[in-house]
Amino acid sequence: MxxxxxxxxxxxxxxxxxxxxxxxxxxxxxxxxxxxxxxxxxxxxxxxxxxxAFVGYENTILTGSQVVSSIRRFGNKEEFKIDIKTKKNSGGTSYTKGNIGNTQSITSNEYVNPSGQFKGEVVRDANNVVTGLTFTQQ
Structure with a gap:
């Protein structure tokens, strides 16, 4: 048992x-x-x-100094491009790596008037990821 x-x-x-x-x-x-x-x-x-971080740029009117600041702020992001179209340069110029180029040189085609008005647009890819900003002078 x-x-x-x-x-x-x-x-x-x-x-x-x-x-x-x-x-x-x-x-x-x-x-x-x-x-x-x-x-x-x-x-x-x-x-x-x-x-x-980019909501404030979508269909918003910004000053030229804010536009240049956005290059410094976001331009260092990998695979990110900022396009600025001025009345003097309607084809626009692209900025990457935080390089503000000649945006502050009055004689340059890239000059961004600090008190000018620019309409912001957020650029997204097919996955809805923000890949850049476009500013067009008004």
């Missing part, structure tokens, strides 16, 4: 171990799905917050 009781104890222990492993695997699978969903939501929030 002692052998039968020992066998039952071993069988019960084995059954409980298998049940515990099954529960852990099921919980891990659920947690993994939750983690994936959280990562997706976080990525969306991160993209939205990144775009918030």
């Amino acid at each position: 002692n052998n039968a009781a020992s066998a039952l104890k071993v069988a019960a222990g084995l059954f409980l171990t298998i049940a515990l492993i099954t529960i852990v695997v099921m919980l891990f699978g659920s947690a993994q799905e939750g983690t994936k969903q959280a990562q997706t939501e976080f990525a969306g929030i991160q993209t939205e917050l990144t775009g918030q």
Whole structure:
């Protein structure tokens, strides 16, 4: 009888171990799905917050000094371009890497009048990621 009781104890222990492993695997699978969903939501929030820095430039009238400041502020971003179109240079000039070029040289075609008025536009790619700004003198 002692052998039968020992066998039952071993069988019960084995059954409980298998049940515990099954529960852990099921919980891990659920947690993994939750983690994936959280990562997706976080990525969306991160993209939205990144775009918030540019909300003030969308269809807004800015002064020339604000336009030049935006080159300094955002021009260092990787893969980011700022285009400025003035009445003197309607084709526009592109600025990257924070280089303000000749925007402060009165004799240059790139000159941006500090008190001039420019309409801002945010440029986005197909993924709705902000890739640049365009300013057109009014």
